[in-house]
Amino acid sequence: MNFTQWNRAYFAILKAGATSFRVALDTASADLWLLSTQCTTDVCKAVPRYPLQYQSGTFVTVNNNSTAFSVSYSDGTTAEGFVAKETVQLANLTVSNQVLGLMTSSNVTLTDDISGVFGLGFPRLSSVSNTVTNSTPFFVQLAQQGVLDYPVFGLSLTRNDTGSLSIGAIDSSVVTNVTNIGWHEVVEFAPIGTENNVSSYLQWAIPLDGFAVNGSSLTPSPTYPNITNNASLAMFDVGNNGIYGPYQDVSRLFAAISGSRLVDTNLGLWAIPCDTLVPISFTFGEQNLTLQPTDYLIGPASDNPNLCLSWPGATSPSSDGIDWQMGVPFLRTVYAAFSYGINTKEPPMIGFYPLKNATNGTESAASISSFLSSASATVATALPNSLLSTPTYTTPPYTFNTSISAPTGGIVSTELANSTYSPIFAQFATNISAIPTIAPTDTLETYIITDTSGVVTTITSTASVTSVTLGVPPGWTSGVASLHAPLSRTRLLCFLLPVALLYISDHLFS
Structure with missing residues (x-):
């Protein structure tokens, strides 16, 4: 029985250093991990990867990149790499020295430019926390620092392949x-x-x-x-x-x-x-x-x-x-x-x-x-x-x-x-x-124009959106770039981020 076509993942876009990535959301794990350019398997090369050769100014090594990190899933696939620290930004929320896993080998099939997984679970689930001190997961850091309107996040998932992730409201x-x-x-x-x-x-x-x-x-x-x-x-x-x-x-x-x-x-x-x-x-x-x-x-x-x-x-x-x-x-x-x-x-x-x-x-x-x-x-x-x-x-x-x-x-x-x-x-x-509650920013702009004769005309157009390149830092040309519209909409101390539904193979995150 072929069940692959019904598998899917909701993703959001975040920045690790200056580089943007799509990450699959997962409430049953706590860690953030990304594929890195040291992973050269076909499944890795098919998606944007964290560019280790770029030498990000906010990248911090942990134990000279020798602290191992691995994940495994119910379909038998695995990914291995090492633990590092990087500045991570999700919409207007930024955590410096966020501990994450950078994978150097993987047979986990990630499609549609998804580069890793963003865990929203409790810190006891964290594999990183068991090996590295001061390695609190992203959302947990925000809650423990008291910077959110309230320590809550919400998920709206729709059948038409979109949705929203709100943090703090x-x-x-x-x-x-x-x-x-x-x-x-x-x-x-x-x-x-x-x-x-x-x-x-x-x-x-x-x-x-x-x-x-x-x-x-x-x-x-x-x-x-x-x-x-x-x-x-x-x-x-x-x-x-x-x-x-x-x-x-x-x-x-x-x-x-x-x-x-x-x-x-x-x-x-x-x-x-x-x-x-x-x-x-x-x-x-x-x-x-x-x-x-x-x-x-x-x-x-x-x-x-x-x-x-x-x-x-x-x-x-x-x-x-x-x-x-x-x-x-x-x-x-x-x-x-x-x-x-x-x-x-x-x-x-x-x-x-x-x-x-x-x-x-x-x-x-x-x-x-x-x-x-x-x-x-x-x-x-x-x-x-x-x-x-x-x-x-x-x-x-x-x-x-x-x-x-x-x-x-x-x-x-x-x-x-x-x-x-x-x-x-x-x-x-x-x-x-x-x-606390938060409302999404309008994506349409409405103009009401009155001409010299008093005739009123209403014009509605889509608001302009700046594009974002996945997997490549701004101004850097090495590597494969993927161009997409950003998904973030922000508000002080909390945010609402549209998420999209994409299909990926075998029960990856179950």
Whole structure:
């Protein structure tokens, strides 16, 4: 089964030194890494790379470039390089001496001029922080320095391949009423082995309280019920192109959809009739979030276009206790806000602002057919000729120290935002309307002209945009240049940055 055509990544543009790069956004990792010109494989040479030979004036070596850095992904691809420091700028936000990885070898396929990955996860996820002192990730530095309006970032992902990343505020062009955001406390994770004796924040994960098919409720079956207090955990990851859950839940979900069948036990994929109308919903706390067929259908099977591959996919048990991974198909249905938390005052929170009204009922058959036609592609498949049995797995040992409690929404004293922030979500201090907002800058210019006879003419034109060259410092001609329009729109102490959706091979960031 060929799944490559459905893989994708949202990216933003940043500067490392004086050089601009596209970086894929990832909320399930914390580090920033870029391919460098020392990587000469075909996959590296196909995209802009950090020009080591340029000798940037803001580049700082770490241990004479001998501190190793590596990443690996679920498709088996890897990238290796070294740790360095460079001035990094994202819109109007700049961090000097930002630690990053510069890759010297890689078989990770990055297309459409994407040069690396920009992690937005908690610092405990950072590989760099484990080897280099004072190596706080980019967003975490901004939150700990107290330079943002509030330690929050928001993601708006749309089906038309665009979106926005806001840092320090909520995008008011999407969220018209911040009091309608449903907020949920993030869970802590215990230390691994004898790492230390304190739990801390690791992933953007919250408890999943239930899911439903066409209004019929189902209770999640957590992998480690005795350890997680019978809670099933869901992680939210913009770098994941799908939705995944444990076999014990996903099989029950599809059993409630007429005509469904398991078609690939390796990928954990089900096929359902393409004219399915039933909605699927997920419950977090008291908030129900609904996905319609156009949200969860992947596409028609090439050898039977009446059957469509569908999310969620099923996975074997994960030793970290995270049962559900909510990626792009889910995140496109909401505006997702990630509040980083404040040391000694406030826990990290995830907020969801539904982009659809769940009370509007089910989608029509015509709208689903139109959606599938607009996709214009089938998934290359060889559907099995007989029904497949749901596989069973042995649950692996739990990764974390079970003797140390890991609460949901615990107040911690380190690694979150500077305590100079006034809490918005803390107990006895809830003031949701105080969360900062930001509106995108107009991209159209309107001129109203009155001539000598009194006739009024209105002219609208696109605002002029300066181009940016990827992978090449200003005034430097060595290397391959890629010319693109910049994506940044700025405001003091926070910014809203359009992001774009591009297709890249195999589940790179899941």
